[in-house]
Amino acid sequence: MTRISNSPSPLPQTTVAASSRTPDNSTARATAKPAPAKLQPGFDASYWSQLESLAGRPPANATDITFLREADAAWNERIELIRASRTAIWGSFYIVDADERGFQLFEELIAARRRGVEVCVAIDSLAHLATAFGDKLADRKKLAGLLEELKAAGGVVSWAGTLDDQLKNPGAGIHFKSLVSDNRVAIVGGRNIAEEYFGEWDDFDTRLEGPIVQQIGRATLELLRSCDPTPAPRRDAAGDRLAAQVQGRIAELLAKPPPAGGAAPTRPPVEFRLLTFDPLVDGRGDKTNTITEALIRTVERAQSEIVLTSNVVVPDEQLRGALVAAARRGVRVKLVTSGPEALNPALHLANSLLYGDLLAAGCEIYETSQHEHGKMYLVDGQVGAYGSYNASKQSDARNAEGLLFTNDRRVVEELRRCVSQTISKAERYTEPPNRFVGWLQKMAARLFGS
Numbered sequence: 001m002t003r004i005s006n007s008p009s010p011l012p013q014t015t016v017a018a019s020s021r022t023p024d025n026s027t028a029r030a031t032a033k034p035a036p037a038k039l040q041p042g043f044d045a046s047y048w049s050q051l052e053s054l055a056g057r058p059p060a061n062a063t064d065i066t067f068l069r070e071a072d073a074a075w076n077e078r079i080e081l082i083r084a085s086r087t088a089i090w091g092s093f094y095i096v097d098a099d100e101r102g103f104q105l106f107e108e109l110i111a112a113r114r115r116g117v118e119v120c121v122a123i124d125s126l127a128h129l130a131t132a133f134g135d136k137l138a139d140r141k142k143l144a145g146l147l148e149e150l151k152a153a154g155g156v157v158s159w160a161g162t163l164d165d166q167l168k169n170p171g172a173g174i175h176f177k178s179l180v181s182d183n184r185v186a187i188v189g190g191r192n193i194a195e196e197y198f199g200e201w202d203d204f205d206t207r208l209e210g211p212i213v214q215q216i217g218r219a220t221l222e223l224l225r226s227c228d229p230t231p232a233p234r235r236d237a238a239g240d241r242l243a244a245q246v247q248g249r250i251a252e253l254l255a256k257p258p259p260a261g262g263a264a265p266t267r268p269p270v271e272f273r274l275l276t277f278d279p280l281v282d283g284r285g286d287k288t289n290t291i292t293e294a295l296i297r298t299v300e301r302a303q304s305e306i307v308l309t310s311n312v313v314v315p316d317e318q319l320r321g322a323l324v325a326a327a328r329r330g331v332r333v334k335l336v337t338s339g340p341e342a343l344n345p346a347l348h349l350a351n352s353l354l355y356g357d358l359l360a361a362g363c364e365i366y367e368t369s370q371h372e373h374g375k376m377y378l379v380d381g382q383v384g385a386y387g388s389y390n391a392s393k394q395s396d397a398r399n400a401e402g403l404l405f406t407n408d409r410r411v412v413e414e415l416r417r418c419v420s421q422t423i424s425k426a427e428r429y430t431e432p433p434n435r436f437v438g439w440l441q442k443m444a445a446r447l448f449g450s
Helices: 045-055 071-084 100-114 125-132 137-152 163-168 212-225 237-255 290-300 317-328 345-352 356-361 393-397 409-424 435-448
Strands: 003-005 060-062 064-068 088-093 118-124 156-160 177-181 185-189 205-209 270-277 305-309 332-338 364-368 376-379 383-387 399-406
Touching: 003 409, 045 270, 045 290, 060 212, 064 071, 064 409, 071 100, 071 177, 071 185, 071 205, 088 212, 088 237, 100 118, 100 137, 118 125, 118 212, 118 237, 125 156, 137 156, 156 212, 156 237, 177 212, 185 212, 185 383, 205 212, 212 237, 212 270, 212 399, 270 290, 290 317, 290 376, 290 383, 290 393, 290 399, 305 409, 317 332, 317 356, 332 356, 332 409, 364 409, 376 409, 383 409, 393 399
Parallel strands: 088 118, 118 156, 305 332, 332 364
Antiparallel strands: 003 064, 060 270, 064 205, 088 177, 177 185, 185 205, 270 399, 305 376, 376 383, 383 399
16 A cells, blocks of 8 residues: 655555554644645646635645555455544445445444444445345345444434435435544545455545545535435434434534644645535536536646546536547547446446547547446646546436545656556557447437436
């Protein structure tokens, strides 16, 4: 695992296992100011001002970052984070599968609750229902029992994308993946809680410390408050009151300054802009998804190269148009996604039919044989972003999502390293675009939604 730390000790190239980290000394005080970034053409102060305006929150620093590309490390960090929690742990999950990963996660959350830690998490209803069809009945019952055990112990399990949500915005849900502990540590990225995301799939998360955790914690809590702890037909006033009380206590924790610890930092922290958007809360109508808008503005300023990895490459019409325009003005656009060996063949066919205008403009599409689930964005080697937002219509119009943007060279270089490794194992898509079929597909998407 690669780590960025501004502690006084020599900066390691790799970090030791999560269980050996000492909690009392792991958070450095954010007293050092970030080194002034060299303002490059296209990504000057006006660009970052635009992003801050879209975010609706100021930039925030991370004093310690551990990059979690490796699956085992990503899982171990989650388990260690729960075990080290002392006050509260809250998180947003898209999928929690009825397998050993899902079982262990909730066993650890139950143990945390029993030692007095506030626990509040959310699961996406539609995604949970869809994945349940592939699980054995006994496994589904076991997971349901663990969820009930956590609630019986005073924890909160809420549901996103309930029937009420679907009536407002069909397909709505929470796709933001976060886990926050004690207003001190957060893990954010692309992974869901299921064996495949910590096994054969490639993905990307980071473990963060510093003031950015408070922003992630607040954004996560806002999402949790939009969820339903007792969805119909199991309406339960007592359960609703408990959820409100637990979330209120987490809000009180977030109102306090983040805990300090360790020696004063000697290296500049990493500055992030956190962008989040929830179509159900923030509304659609004439409101643009602020994450999509931030990506469009970033793509429009690109001068040499755009690289992104995404589960699928079927961006909404405006982002697609920005990518096409960038390729036509000479920017090298590389889109990395899952190929037919990784995706369901029917899904891959449906997606590839929409490659037409991207390919015609000169965009390069690379497909992996191993499922690529990371969501990483790189522009001109100067701007990097990662989080839960796929380059898809679903992410733009239906799901609550989040992305972290930065121009810190250390983060940008790590993202570049991960993406380069992925492209080295991928194959470039060379099929000629079927323009007529692609046109029909786009017309259907406009008429019936994504």
